[in-house]
Amino acid sequence: MAQKLIIANWKMFPTKPAEAKRIFSGIQKGVSKVRGAQTVVCPPYVFLPELAKLAKGGKVKLGVQDLFYEESGAFTGQVSPAMASAYKATWAILGHSERRALGESNELVGRKVRYTIQQGYTAVLCVGERGRSEDGEYYTFIRTELEAVFSGLRRKDLERLVIAYEPIWAIGKRAEEAMQTRDLMEMTLFIKKILTERFGRKPAERVRILYGGSVKPNNAAELVHEGGVDGLLVGSASLDVRQFLEILNVAAAA
Numbered sequence: 001m002a003q004k005l006i007i008a009n010w011k012m013f014p015t016k017p018a019e020a021k022r023i024f025s026g027i028q029k030g031v032s033k034v035r036g037a038q039t040v041v042c043p044p045y046v047f048l049p050e051l052a053k054l055a056k057g058g059k060v061k062l063g064v065q066d067l068f069y070e071e072s073g074a075f076t077g078q079v080s081p082a083m084a085s086a087y088k089a090t091w092a093i094l095g096h097s098e099r100r101a102l103g104e105s106n107e108l109v110g111r112k113v114r115y116t117i118q119q120g121y122t123a124v125l126c127v128g129e130r131g132r133s134e135d136g137e138y139y140t141f142i143r144t145e146l147e148a149v150f151s152g153l154r155r156k157d158l159e160r161l162v163i164a165y166e167p168i169w170a171i172g173k174r175a176e177e178a179m180q181t182r183d184l185m186e187m188t189l190f191i192k193k194i195l196t197e198r199f200g201r202k203p204a205e206r207v208r209i210l211y212g213g214s215v216k217p218n219n220a221a222e223l224v225h226e227g228g229v230d231g232l233l234v235g236s237a238s239l240d241v242r243q244f245l246e247i248l249n250v251a252a253a254a
């Protein structure tokens with residue numbers, strides 16, 4: 001059975017390095033006992049140097065929450081793949097809805113995904129609609145977000161691509177407000193269909209699809225099992241060691 005991929009998105013938390021180290025160590029300790037799951041933690045950049053030391057030789061991989069599409073240059077405030085990989089980051093969340101809300105376009109996200117993959121990272125491309133209407137308009141929206149990025153990718157890039165479907169309306173809520181698993185299954189199939197249309201069946205099968213949005217210990221198993229996804233992108237619950245380890249355990253067993 002393929003391993004489930006569970007990614008922690010710490011967003012702009014915690015505020016202190018000591019707290020970041022405590023959470024990371026707790027996760028790492030618990031993960032050593034979990035089989036059937038691959039774990040990636042994406043902290044704020046500033047914690048990478050310390051967490052890279054803790055991560056050495058362990059099972060938990062490090063990622064970041066964004067990257068720029070150049071190696072270096074006059075780009076105030078940006079961080080490049082080369083800089084983060086010096087601290088063992090090998091994964092990058094790109095196009096998260098909270099960054100898109102600050103102005104990132106599909107075109108910009110596409111550029112970042114292409115460059116980041118070329119630099120040897122696994123890109124976790126986030127897509128998701130703001131809301132849902134009866135007419136199913138959100139399918140067109142998701143198609144547009146995906147195709148904007150796919151147009152610049154080669155088949156072999158797909159080995160380093162993960163798609164995180166995160167409906168914006170389901171982010172940052174209680175477990176009960178996460179997506180219904182039947183709706184998730186439909187969306188998972190739709191994303192697979194678009195991938196297959198564009199790249200062919202075999203290459204498309206290599207792309208893992210995750211769900212994100214209010215994943216908690218009490219909904220993780222059904223989301224994975226009935227939603228047809230390969231794993232989860234976890235926000236707030238990933239800052240709570242106990243909750244995150246529970247999610248890992250139930251997802252791995254699903």
Ligand code: PGA
Pocket residue numbers: 009166170171172173212213214215233234235236237
């Ligand atoms: P949440 O965040 O789990 O807190 O809803 C998920 C995300 O935004 O990646």
